[in-house]
Amino acid sequence: MIKVSKLTKYYGPTRAVEDVTFEAEKGEIVGLLGPNGAGKTTIMRMLTGYFAPSSGTAKIAGFDIIEEPMEVKKRLGYLPEVLPLYYEMVVSDYLEFVSEIKGIAFKERRAKVAKALGLARIEDVKHRIIGRLSRGYKQRVGLAQALLNDPEVLILDEPTIGLDPKQIIEIRELIKSLGGSRTVLLSSHILPEVSMTCEKIIIINKGRVAAVTDKAAIEGKDRILIKLLGEPAKAAAALSKVKSIANVEQANEGPYTVLTLESSGKDDIRQDVFKAVVESGLVLVEMRQASHTLEEVFLKYTAKEEDAR
Amino acid sequence: MNAIWSISKRELRNYFVSPIAYIILAVFFIICGLFGYIVYAAKAPYAQLIYIMSLMTSIFMFLSPMLTMRLLSEEKKQGTMEMLYTCPVTVAEIVLGKYLGALLFFGVLFFVSLEFPVFLMIYGKPDLPVMLASMLGFILVGSTLIAMGLFASSLAESQIVSAIIGFALVIVFWVMEFFSSAVSGSVGNWLATLSLSKHLESFNKGVLDGGDIFFFLAMSFMFVFLTIRRLDWKRW
Numbered sequence: 001m002i003k004v005s006k007l008t009k010y011y012g013p014t015r016a017v018e019d020v021t022f023e024a025e026k027g028e029i030v031g032l033l034g035p036n037g038a039g040k041t042t043i044m045r046m047l048t049g050y051f052a053p054s055s056g057t058a059k060i061a062g063f064d065i066i067e068e069p070m071e072v073k074k075r076l077g078y079l080p081e082v083l084p085l086y087y088e089m090v091v092s093d094y095l096e097f098v099s100e101i102k103g104i105a106f107k108e109r110r111a112k113v114a115k116a117l118g119l120a121r122i123e124d125v126k127h128r129i130i131g132r133l134s135r136g137y138k139q140r141v142g143l144a145q146a147l148l149n150d151p152e153v154l155i156l157d158e159p160t161i162g163l164d165p166k167q168i169i170e171i172r173e174l175i176k177s178l179g180g181s182r183t184v185l186l187s188s189h190i191l192p193e194v195s196m197t198c199e200k201i202i203i204i205n206k207g208r209v210a211a212v213t214d215k216a217a218i219e220g221k222d223r224i225l226i227k228l229l230g231e232p233a234k235a236a237a238a239l240s241k242v243k244s245i246a247n248v249e250q251a252n253e254g255p256y257t258v259l260t261l262e263s264s265g266k267d268d269i270r271q272d273v274f275k276a277v278v279e280s281g282l283v284l285v286e287m288r289q290a291s292h293t294l295e296e297v298f299l300k301y302t303a304k305e306e307d308a309r
Numbered sequence: 310m311n312a313i314w315s316i317s318k319r320e321l322r323n324y325f326v327s328p329i330a331y332i333i334l335a336v337f338f339i340i341c342g343l344f345g346y347i348v349y350a351a352k353a354p355y356a357q358l359i360y361i362m363s364l365m366t367s368i369f370m371f372l373s374p375m376l377t378m379r380l381l382s383e384e385k386k387q388g389t390m391e392m393l394y395t396c397p398v399t400v401a402e403i404v405l406g407k408y409l410g411a412l413l414f415f416g417v418l419f420f421v422s423l424e425f426p427v428f429l430m431i432y433g434k435p436d437l438p439v440m441l442a443s444m445l446g447f448i449l450v451g452s453t454l455i456a457m458g459l460f461a462s463s464l465a466e467s468q469i470v471s472a473i474i475g476f477a478l479v480i481v482f483w484v485m486e487f488f489s490s491a492v493s494g495s496v497g498n499w500l501a502t503l504s505l506s507k508h509l510e511s512f513n514k515g516v517l518d519g520g521d522i523f524f525f526l527a528m529s530f531m532f533v534f535l536t537i538r539r540l541d542w543k544r545w
Contacts, residue, residue, distance in 0.1 A: 085387070085388075085389070102396050
């Protein structure tokens with residue numbers, strides 16, 4: 001559905017994006033993950049035709065973004081990071097206007113607007129002025145705008161930024177429900193945001209693709225954090241019996257000892273860890289899978305990249 | 310085509326949701342009415358539209374940058390330009406829609422200003438051809454001023470900056486004749502031909518000069534074209 005090849009963008013002499021190549025299949029939810037200023041927005045702006053790439057190209061729904069931009073735009077829904085809303089307009093008038101701009105035929109307009117209102121769950125505010133809505137609702141109006149033309153490809157730039165936790169969960173659910181029939185490309189600088197919604201994750205760093213990975217690799221199924229009560233030395237001895245532990249980090253938290261274990265294999269080591277701890281007579285007060293932080297993920301992948309060179 | 314009409318409709322409506330339309334209309338007609346009264350009372354009993362028409366033109370000259378400053382600057386600042394650019398519409402359609410929207414507002418202003426000729430017809434016997442010619446002149450110069458303002462609006466993200474640039478453009482083209490007298494030879498003559506006020510003279514005399522009509526249409530076209538080029542160029 002989305003096929004990006006060697007996309008490059010220079011702002012004057014400054015390189016914003018270089019040689020970005022990736023693909024997204026139909027129905028996939030793909031996340032662009034990277035710190036602010038990594039080039040995520042620039043990539044999205046090139047894909048949506050906001051501006052042209054310096055070199056390289058991309059195909060969306062089979063159409064080239066440079067050769068046939070109009071065909072691409074007809075099949076695309078885009079939610080920019082800065083919400084493209086006319087604050088003085090009423091929600092339904094705004095959606096009506098956007099559907100006119102998107103070239104939706106007069107006969108279909110009413111149905112399409114109603115459908116978008118439904119998908120974004122904003123029927124209850126359709127008669128209100130956009131400027132007076134809460135941030136969460138504004139975000140949804142923006143999303144409704146992107147959905148108006150039943151796009152095959154949906155591009156969402158930081159869709160959860162500035163929302164409160166409850167709204168974040170709602171928008172996340174909404175995006176998940178939109179996948180399936182549509183291809184969704186979203187960006188974020190927050191790791192859990194991407195790992196919770198996307199199957200495929202593209203890590204962008206300094207304008208380049210640092211890694212293409214998936215949910216499991218980032219969520220850190222291979223790391224376990226345990227909290228113990230008892231003598232730390234005993235714990236170390238007990239855990240040394242468990243085979244596939246590659247690395248142990250130890251820290252103290254009040255009376256507790258906190259150990260971060262990294263497994264070397266793909267097997268779940270939690271059973272073995274639990275048994276070892278109990279046998280050694282220590283008290284296990286907590287055990288959980290520890291996710292990586294964005295910094296760790298970056299270090300991991302950017303280090304790999306450096307090694308490869 | 311439909312997109313142009315949608316954009317201009319939204320634009321016209323936008324003028325009337327914000328206070329700007331009412332302020333411009335109020336200021337325009339208060340000043341025109343007031344000065345018009347003074348002029349006609351002082352210059353006395355001539356039933357000629359020319360006085361009020363030249364007043365309207367100079368007042369609109371001052372107000373037009375305020376009318377046009379929003380057009381593209383606001384879209385850029387609000388982030389809505391990003392949506393327009395990523396919808397299946399061309400830059401030309403966006404710009405023409407904006408221009409048409411502002412022209413429609415100018416149309417409203419012109420329609421209200423018809424009160425002046427109407428009163429003149431009631432209380433006097435104005436020379437009809439002269440009156441109609443000067444009205445056409447007002448429409449043409451108004452469209453040109455709006456095209457200039459539209460171009461100015463494409464240059465800056467801040468409305469104030471757009472208004473100042475627009476105002477500077479209007480002034481420069483208004484007093485071009487004055488500049489031209491400072492420059493001798495063919496360059497001076499050439500500059501003089503760019504003067505808006507010079508080309509308006511024939512209309513106020515009741516003469517429809519094809520060259521003058523063409524001048525205003527060409528100026529409008531040029532500034533709309535420059536706006537399109539400017540926006541296109543920024544994207545590459």
